[in-house]
Amino acid sequence: MKFANPYTLKKIAQLIDCSFIGSDNFPVSGMNEIHVVEPGDIVFVDHPKYYDKALSSAATIILINKEVVCPEGKALLISDDPFRDFNKLTDYFKPFKAATSHISDSASIGVNSVVQPNSFIGHNVVIGKNCIIHSNVSIYDDAIIGNHVTIHSGTVLGANAFYYKKRPEGFDRLKSCGRVVIEDHVDIGANCTIDRGVTGDTTIKEGSKLDNQIQIGHDTVIGKKCLIASQVGIAGCVVIEDEVTIWGQVGCTSGVTIGKKAVLHAQSGISKSLEPNKTYWGTPAQEARAEMREMANIKQIPQILEFIKTKK
Numbered sequence: 001m002k003f004a005n006p007y008t009l010k011k012i013a014q015l016i017d018c019s020f021i022g023s024d025n026f027p028v029s030g031m032n033e034i035h036v037v038e039p040g041d042i043v044f045v046d047h048p049k050y051y052d053k054a055l056s057s058a059a060t061i062i063l064i065n066k067e068v069v070c071p072e073g074k075a076l077l078i079s080d081d082p083f084r085d086f087n088k089l090t091d092y093f094k095p096f097k098a099a100t101s102h103i104s105d106s107a108s109i110g111v112n113s114v115v116q117p118n119s120f121i122g123h124n125v126v127i128g129k130n131c132i133i134h135s136n137v138s139i140y141d142d143a144i145i146g147n148h149v150t151i152h153s154g155t156v157l158g159a160n161a162f163y164y165k166k167r168p169e170g171f172d173r174l175k176s177c178g179r180v181v182i183e184d185h186v187d188i189g190a191n192c193t194i195d196r197g198v199t200g201d202t203t204i205k206e207g208s209k210l211d212n213q214i215q216i217g218h219d220t221v222i223g224k225k226c227l228i229a230s231q232v233g234i235a236g237c238v239v240i241e242d243e244v245t246i247w248g249q250v251g252c253t254s255g256v257t258i259g260k261k262a263v264l265h266a267q268s269g270i271s272k273s274l275e276p277n278k279t280y281w282g283t284p285a286q287e288a289r290a291e292m293r294e295m296a297n298i299k300q301i302p303q304i305l306e307f308i309k310t311k312k
Contacts, residue, residue: 001177001199002030003093009061009075012042015092016085021067022075028061031089033219035237035255036200042089044082083165087175090199094177097123097141110147122158128184139180140196146184146206154191157182161198161218161236174198176218183207183224189214195236205242217254229266241276 009026013019029040034050037043037059044063045054054062055071063077063085070076079085103109103121110129115121119137127133128147137151140158151157157180164171178197182188183205189212196202197219204210208226216222217236224242232246235254240246245263252258252270259276269283281288 001032001090001094003028006040009077012061012089013077016077016079016088018077018079018085020075020077021070022061026061026075030199031086031093032059032199034059036197036219042077042086044086046082083172083174090175090177099123104141116153134190142196143180143182145182146186148185149182149187151182151188152190152192152212155188155193157194158196159193161195163198163218163236178202178219186210189230192216198236211248223260 007028008024009020009022009028010024012028027040028042031042032038034043034054034057037057039058039060041059042061042063043054043057043059045051046065051064051068054064060074061077062074063079063082065079065082067078099122102119103115104123104125106123107121107125109115109127110131112129113127113131115133116135118135119133121139122141124142125139127145128149130147131145131149133151134153136153138156143157160176161174163174165174176196176198178199179201180194180196181201181203185207186204187209189210191212192210192214194202194216195218200219202216202218202220204222205224207224208222210228211230213231214228215233217234217238219236220234220238222240223244226240226244228246229248231249234252237255238252239257241258241260243261244258247264247266249267250264250270256270257273258270259274261277262274263279264270264285265279265281265288268281268285271284274280274285279288280286282291
């Protein structure tokens, strides 16, 4: 998330009541998760295992729970609880605003687009031209919908990321201030759920088609002309490249990449990144032909054992 105007390091420290290392006027232009940070961004880290990754990232302001050597050209915000203070910044820069109507006055709806009754369109939503938003669709704040998009009944765009920190008293949610971005000529079926990014965008690119009952996690990017069948579950921070086909009930773990034009057969389980231009099946997903050959060989084991027994 980029701030509307730059802030100083001293001002940010005051907002969250913490100490800092760096110039008072060190510029701060946004806040982001580590996989999408840019210079000027704040990133938070609260575990020694990830200190080096955060300190060497593109972020130039590190919200951290220990005073460490500050890399050249960067600044530190020293907090006893970076997770909590990152949430404080989210509340300050992107506070929740209650709706007062089914379609917000700040929403923009393009020429020839239709919003059917009982749908909700939140603050600052942009919907392009020639779109059809069927009844009982909920599009939360800040979502961007392109042209010639169809969204069927029951779908929710922009729910919170499923991102929690376990504490002794229970689970503490990392608040979401990102967006959902749907490009042109995308079709989304009924009862789909597409979560907003934590600080960035969850994106479905041009020409992709989604069936009913699909879950897409925060900050995931689905490429152009992808085809995704019913009951697929995709976790957060996944990259699905262009022209991938995913058949029904596939499950995908977070943080992986599925290569261009890959095909995933039904009920496959994705636990690691997959190469492009290949067909996969099984759990964990393997190349389909190899997996089927293995199954065929396994079926022959009783015959082989019987043959060995007769030769003794």
